Amino acid sequence: MLVHLAELDSEQHDQGPFTAHAKAVVERSDELLGDLLKVLPKDYDLALVSDHGFEQIDHIANLKVMAAADSMTGTLNIAGGLVTTADANAAAWLRVQSGKGDVGREIPHDELVRYAPALSDAVAAFEPAPHVMFGSAASGQAHSATSEKGNHGFWPMRPDYHSIFLLSGPGVKPGKLGTIEMLSIEGRLEAAMGITCPRA
Ligand SMILES: [Zn+2]
Numbered sequence: 001m002l003v004h005l006a007e008l009d010s011e012q013h014d015q016g017p018f019t020a021h022a023k024a025v026v027e028r029s030d031e032l033l034g035d036l037l038k039v040l041p042k043d044y045d046l047a048l049v050s051d052h053g054f055e056q057i058d059h060i061a062n063l064k065v066m067a068a069a070d071s072m073t074g075t076l077n078i079a080g081g082l083v084t085t086a087d088a089n090a091a092a093w094l095r096v097q098s099g100k101g102d103v104g105r106e107i108p109h110d111e112l113v114r115y116a117p118a119l120s121d122a123v124a125a126f127e128p129a130p131h132v133m134f135g136s137a138a139s140g141q142a143h144s145a146t147s148e149k150g151n152h153g154f155w156p157m158r159p160d161y162h163s164i165f166l167l168s169g170p171g172v173k174p175g176k177l178g179t180i181e182m183l184s185i186e187g188r189l190e191a192a193m194g195i196t197c198p199r200a
Helices: 007-016 020-040 062-068 088-097 109-115 182-193
Strands: 046-049 060-063 076-079 082-085 103-106 123-128 132-135 165-168
Touching: 007 132, 020 046, 060 062, 060 076, 062 088, 076 132, 088 123, 088 165, 109 132, 123 132, 165 182
Parallel strands: 060 132
Antiparallel strands: 046 165, 076 082, 082 123, 103 123
């Protein structure tokens, strides 16, 4: 049985993560998990997972507007939590921006292709600075307000962005895993359930 406790995601989009309201929803979700545990048959396992963490967003940085103001014409491929380019001029421009408040860490190429093999053509990739999301607007203001105070869709190494994994039940050996990769959860659940998932 799969149960999706969806309210925390909605609340964190509205008001951001780590707020009093978000923490209240965490506590309510915890109560609901307690209700589930009370009625869970004794031979069932419980797996607690999340598909992402959350980031507070203070503003949107429209990189194409900023690039145009600097007369930089190389192509930027913009997702909310990542910008990549296959253009040497654009890569150089991004390196100058990094650390100035909108563009954050450059993702090393080996790390990029490890988590996003489809982006292997990129010559440079950057995350946004903390509490910033990239926007794809090509005209208007360089910085725009965000309608949501929190969001997801970021590179997985961000410190605020870690998620959770808990597995409990008969046959599960107690122990602490430390930090694990989300991509390993599929295999962990397969092992717990004694099944093999079909893979593309
Ligand atoms: Zn969401």
